[in-house]
Amino acid sequence: MFILKPHSGVPIYRQLLDQIRRMAASGHLPPGTELPSIRDLALKHAINPMTVSKVYTLLEAEGVLERHRGKPMTVAAPKRAQSPVAKRLEQLEPHVEHVALAARQLELTEKDVVKALHDSWEKTDEQSVHRRTRPR
């Protein structure tokens, strides 16, 4: 499953770390794939079990792997990918259009609106974002 070259200058733990990371990112190891036990992987490649254990622990901390009590480690589901900025701006457009229209009707300047938006931006912290957007 992995290609490990102990004789290379790159430490074995880093070879394994990079390979699992890459294979998980590319979908070669889809989410939910079970990884071999520490002992099995160590025996298969004739390497120190602590090396494998170190890699699994690092990848768990990174969120690439998931540990399950008494069961094999699995590849974690990737965090939901952020859609591109343009796509998200598109969603915002009706709201912005509405503000622009209302501002013109109220005979406010662009500068006034930008300042108002800025102030409003400052007031909305992370928490209030989640509070307000959740009920839909």
Next chain:
Amino acid sequence: MSSPYIAARGLGKSFNGKPVLADVSFEVEPGDVVGVLGKNGAGKTTLLELVLGFTPATSGGVQLFGYDSYRLPGAAKARIGFVPQQDELVNQLTAADQIGVIASFYPRWDDELVSRLSREWEVDLHQRVKNMSVGQRQKLSILLGLGHKPDVLILDEPVASLDPVARRQFLEQIIEVAADGNRSVVFSSHIVSDVERLANKIWILKDQRMYWQGDFDSLKDSIVRLHARATQPLPDSFTIPNALSVQRNGTTATAIVQGWRAEMHDDLAQQLGAELEVEQLALEEIFLELHR
């Protein structure tokens, strides 16, 4: 935190006033696999014999399971396994009888393990030791060191006479011991590639001293070969921090650097006015560079 199985401080040994090991300190924790490297005569065997308490230290000492290794109680001795460089088998005995003699000393002897391994390793139990090949004797000697499932397994050049297949089988057995997590292995070897696979800690002995010791991954990460290539001749004088050796030749230079960190790259490239390439080294190359 568990306490170390082995702890040596200021350990030294002289024969007839001539030091063979000086001021060596180290610790071995449960689960460690330590690879001991050094040229012939660097003091590897002496170090292992001091740990085993075969010989008294001239200075300092070794604690094994919390006891002075030279005055080890019997119960602690039963927790050690040792495979000497030259086997101590009895020529007249068959392999089976030899195993029986050793097994009788140990209440924890694992018959099942030893029978299984002697089958897998193709050790003929009916053969007399004197008729065995060097490789067969070495396998038997390793079996005798493993059979009582020691907490600390010490091996002095255990694979020198083994063929590649037998060596791999031996490595697998060491991995089984290491996978336990509560047992430790200390082994000296000139087969650097085996050390590379198995060891999480490395001790490099040089000139009767501990020249380098530590985590194997950090050894590989910290010693690199730098290649500098410039279009102009390199400055007349430059310093590469922590360089063990520098070779220059007009517009190019090669250096072995200890304690290399990626952050050092840009400063050095600017100082030299050169492109830098960082080459990571295999353990064998590191060993050779440390002995230049």
